[in-house]
Amino acid sequence: MTPPLALDIDGTLTTPQGTIDPRAFDVLPAWDAPVVLATGKSFPYPVTLCHFLGVPETVVAENGGVVLADQQVSFTGDRERAAAVAEEFEARGGDLGWGAADTINRWRETEIAIHVDSDEELLREVALEYDMEVVDTGYAYHVKSPGVEKGAGLQEVADILGLDAADFVAVGDSENDVSTFHVVDESYAVANADDRARAAADVVLEEGYMDGTLSVLHEIADR
Structure with missing residues (x-):
């Protein structure tokens, strides 16, 4: 069974130059399970990326401050x-x-x-x-605001979709991904990840940026 994904954007779906890696447009629309874009970027960015990827708009934005799933939007934070x-x-x-x-x-x-x-x-x-x-x-x-985190946002998304947050596979690269890693049972830090993300992840990948993310997705697809 294909697991749902919780993917950071910057440093995870991007090139080292900060642009979206075009390979994301091949693999993510074909993924046979929900894909959540969990990012520190402001709300319009992940929504727009979902639109151009052609995947449902399911996002955790602003480090958990904004959540969108199944057309339900919530805001947390001052x-x-x-x-x-x-x-x-x-x-x-x-x-x-x-x-x-x-x-x-x-x-x-x-x-x-x-x-x-x-x-x-x-x-x-x-x-x-x-x-x-x-x-x-x-x-x-x-x-x-204290307590506003990506992990809490992912938990909210999972509840709305009727899924268990623990079943998601998470990939990220920085401190704000640590809370996401804590609520899933399978987490990966790409090679360019900071020390906190590396310490919190189940696996630290040898490849960085989208190369690392693709290695995870290919491994899951081959199971």
Whole structure:
């Protein structure tokens, strides 16, 4: 029986240059089980990727802050408090790092993301004052409400779909994937994964990025 998948996007379905690996358009639409895109990106990104992949829109976005499954959408997290952290961070000399348009946060509904070249120490100091968390995905610092995690989002998706979250196979590459790894029975960190993801995964793959993800999918298909 083909298991459902919980797949991160950046570093997992991408090339080392950060673009979506075109091989995803071959393997994921043909997958004979639900595919959940679980990401730190804002809500429109995974929804759009599902659309262009031609798979049902089933996503965990914003590190668990937004969940979409079977046309049901839920939001968890205090966007206003996250925005207050960002405002205070800037008032103390910090820089969000995305430029005037800030397309990274423009459609973000439950958290705020800050560029990884920004002042991490200052950001964490301000976030602590507002009782907010900072998660480092390797691509951005995410200011979010405590307890909002991808793993909780995947559990919600599984409940909506009538599945057991433990039956999912998860693949990821960073700190924000750890909670997902904890709710599934089979988890993989690609070779480019950070230390926390590597420590939490059942298996650390020899291949990185989409090469690593494909190795898992091919292995499952051959069982």
